[in-house]
Structures are given as C-alpha cells and as structure tokens.
Amino acid sequence: MSMVVKHAIATGLVLTLCVVFFLESLDLPATAARLPQILIIIIAILGILMFVEALKKSKDTGSTEGEERPEKINVKRVVIFVALIALYIFLMDIIGYFILTPLFTFAALVYFKATKVVVAIILSIAFTAFIYGLFSIFLNVPVPRGIFF
Numbered sequence: 001m002s003m004v005v006k007h008a009i010a011t012g013l014v015l016t017l018c019v020v021f022f023l024e025s026l027d028l029p030a031t032a033a034r035l036p037q038i039l040i041i042i043i044a045i046l047g048i049l050m051f052v053e054a055l056k057k058s059k060d061t062g063s064t065e066g067e068e069r070p071e072k073i074n075v076k077r078v079v080i081f082v083a084l085i086a087l088y089i090f091l092m093d094i095i096g097y098f099i100l101t102p103l104f105t106f107a108a109l110v111y112f113k114a115t116k117v118v119v120a121i122i123l124s125i126a127f128t129a130f131i132y133g134l135f136s137i138f139l140n141v142p143v144p145r146g147i148f149f
Contacts, residue, residue, distance in 0.1 A: 007054035014047035032141055035134070077111075084108065096146020102128045 018040050025036045088104045102124040109120035135141040 002058070004054050004058045007051050011047045011051040014050075015044055018044040018047070032139060035139065081108070081111065084111070092144045092146075094146055096148055097143040098128060098132060099146060099148060101131070 022037060022040045025033045025040065028036070084104070084107065088100060091100055105124040105127055106120050109115055109123060110117060114120070115123070131143075135143055
C-alpha cells in the first residue's frame with residue numbers, strides 16, 4: 001500500500017473523528033464548547049495538511065517504488081504506553097487530575113526520552129498549571145480533584 005493511500009486513510013479517520021467530536025461538542029454549554037471546537041478544527045486542518053504533504057512528496061519523488069521504508073513500530077513500547085494511559089484514566093478520579101497529570105506527563109516524556117529530566121519536570125508542571133488556569137479559572141470547568149482535595 002502506498003504512502004499516499006495510507007495518509008488518505010489516516011486523514012479520513014481523523015476527519016471522521018473530528019466530525020463526531022464536533023457534533024458531540026454541540027451538546028456542551030457554549031462557553032465550554034469553544035475550546036474543544038477550536039481544537040477539533042485545528043486537528044482537522046492538520047489532518048488535511050498531512051494528506052496534502054503526502055501528495056506533494058509523492059509527486060516530487062515521481063513514483064511510489066522509491067519510497068523510504070518507515071521505521072518499524074516497537075510494539076512493546078506501544079503496549080506499555082497504552083497501559084500507562086489506561087492506568088492514568090483509571091486513577092484520574094481516585095488521585096485527581098492535578099496530582100496525576102504532572103506525574104503522567106513526566107513519565108511519558110522520560111519514557112520516550114523526549115527531553116532531559118529537568119526539562120520534563122518543568123514541562124509537566126507548566127502544562128498542569130496551564131490546564132488549571134484554562135479550565136478551572138478561565139472556563140470554570142470542573143476537573144477530577146481526587147481524594148486529596
């Protein structure tokens with residue numbers, strides 16, 4: 001299967017999910033629906049741009065025979081990360097968003113070796129603080145507080 005076809009399938013899935021989530025966001029109060037709708041539109045645009053880029057690369061190479069082989073997926077890493085996400089979701093109501101999220105973000109950044117440990121700590125705290133400001137203060141949307149609050 002050519003990369004253009006793979007990108008077309010991925011774009012179709014992304015756009016389908018965007019439509020479903022956008023329709024679901026219409027049930028939210030207008031103030032609470034704005035951010036998800038903006039993010040959904042951005043994701044849809046990025047999905048379309050991904051497909052356009054794949055088409056452009058396909059035309060630049062001239063044929064699909066000389067395509068680069070993508071890196072193999074490390075199934076073990078994917079399974080571990082999916083388990084980490086499932087654990088995060090399961091523990092959200094128990095421990096609470098503001099304790100669990102920086103821990104999860106830090107663990108993900110360190111697990112994927114995305115950045116140095118100090119930067120991972122700063123990003124985890126900054127991300128959680130941003131979400132707190134956006135949802136709890138600005139939008140007044142409740143987040144799971146857990147047993148500690």
